Amino acid sequence: MNGVVQNDAWREEYNTLKEQYTELKRLKEEVKKLEKSCFTSSQKQLKKLSTIKKQLSKGTSGQEVTAKEVTEVEESLKKIRETLPQPNNLFLRSIVGSINVTIPNSEDKLVYKERYENFKRNVTIVICILSLLAIWIRGYTRLPEFILQFVSAWFYLALTVREQILIRNGSKISTWWVLHHYFSIAIAGIFLIWPEGECYRNFQMQFLYFTLTISGIMYLQFIYQKGQLYKLRTLGRAHQMDFVQDAGMRSRSMGDLYFLVPFLLYTYVFQLANSYRLYNMYYMQECQTLWQVPILGVLFFIVALGNTWTLALVLVRKYNS
Structure with missing residues (x-):
């Protein structure tokens, strides 16, 4: 054997795989940034929601926000946060460290x-x-x-x-x-x-x-x-x-x-x-x-x-x- 094999199809498939993998890494980085952004925004929303609930209980919300709407938003935020990476609690940190255990x-x-x-x-x-x-x-x-x-x-x-x-x-x-x-x-x-x-x-x-x-x-x-x-x-x-x-x-x-x-x-x-x-x-x-x-x-x-x-x-x- 002279060490040279003519197989352009194989080379083309390999180059396609490299391109797909590069795109996959780019998308993963984008998803990771979006997840962090969503998690930060959800924390802000929870704080605002807590303030609104206190205002509603005192009758001083000053805006047309109903208790039903607050409950719906609270449930929605809960579902959103369930799919986002979050810091592990003490028990999980002691076992698996800081590995993300969220299943999206x-x-x-x-x-x-x-x-x-x-x-x-x-x-x-x-x-x-x-x-x-x-x-x-x-x-x-x-x-x-x-x-x-x-x-x-x-x-x-x-x-x-x-x-x-x-x-x-x-x-x-x-x-x-x-x-x-x-x-x-x-x-x-x-x-x-x-x-x-x-x-x-x-x-x-x-x-x-x-x-x-x-x-x-x-x-x-x-x-x-x-x-x-x-x-x-x-x-x-x-x-x-x-x-x-x-x-x-x-x-x-x-x-x-x-x-x-x-x-x-x-x-x-x-x-x-x-x-x-x-x-x-x-x-x-x-x-x-x-x-x-x-x-x-x-x-x-x-x-x-x-x-x-x-x-x-x-x-x-x-x-x-």
């Missing part, structure tokens, strides 16, 4: 949300299987428990990161559920570093049965609430980016909640039982030097109390409506 395309948002839901379901099944395995061979090795605890800590951390990204992109989730996952990360992490010993063995089986129970109930809850969310979307009562876990709570029928409430209450009572057991263990001689015991007891109590209070508020609100 509605279709891509739905795809990301569906993958989140499938991830949650699949890992819940894995945790259930690991719990059964750890119970089955608990007398031989603690390896399955280490794997279970590591997967649980990673699962809640991954859930929290994905939920923060979804919230940034328009999904709605109650503040308590965000806090609940922070507590769950702490609980799983503390169990992971709890040293082997008599104190741990006193709580070992209760913890394994609790993990098995909560993973099984989470899976049943997911299957039921996914059906409820589909129904709410069909009726126009739910947003496309709403979470599966909120669907059963948002249904207008009290009857729809009767399926979930017994399972949820059983889980919350189990959490209180864990807290009470750990409280009593703290006074045992072999447990008094372990900080994991009182901390876990307090965390289980907070989670149980927060879950019960949230459920009670939902039931009262639905009963009154």
Whole structure:
């Protein structure tokens, strides 16, 4: 071969690609500038809107601006800001840094949300299987428990990161559920570093049965609430980016909640039982030097109390409506 190939078509395609890429970079820079400009303008609009709302409440707006118009503009600004890059909150900055996590395309948002839901379901099944395995061979090795605890800590951390990204992109989730996952990360992490010993063995089986129970109930809850969310979307009562876990709570029928409430209450009572057991263990001689015991007891109590209070508020609100 003389090292020379006559292929003008290939050269022309390559030059076209270079031109397209150059144009793409130029357009991206323009889009980036427009996004910054829109974000700055939206912040100014929010400040002006806040001033107008205060004036309306005092009856001193001095212009023909109605409360309905203010509400419409506020909703419009919210949708605009959901598609614009924004600074990450403290949690996201600690995990992904300053990377832009805004998903501008509605279709891509739905795809990301569906993958989140499938991830949650699949890992819940894995945790259930690991719990059964750890119970089955608990007398031989603690390896399955280490794997279970590591997967649980990673699962809640991954859930929290994905939920923060979804919230940034328009999904709605109650503040308590965000806090609940922070507590769950702490609980799983503390169990992971709890040293082997008599104190741990006193709580070992209760913890394994609790993990098995909560993973099984989470899976049943997911299957039921996914059906409820589909129904709410069909009726126009739910947003496309709403979470599966909120669907059963948002249904207008009290009857729809009767399926979930017994399972949820059983889980919350189990959490209180864990807290009470750990409280009593703290006074045992072999447990008094372990900080994991009182901390876990307090965390289980907070989670149980927060879950019960949230459920009670939902039931009262639905009963009154």
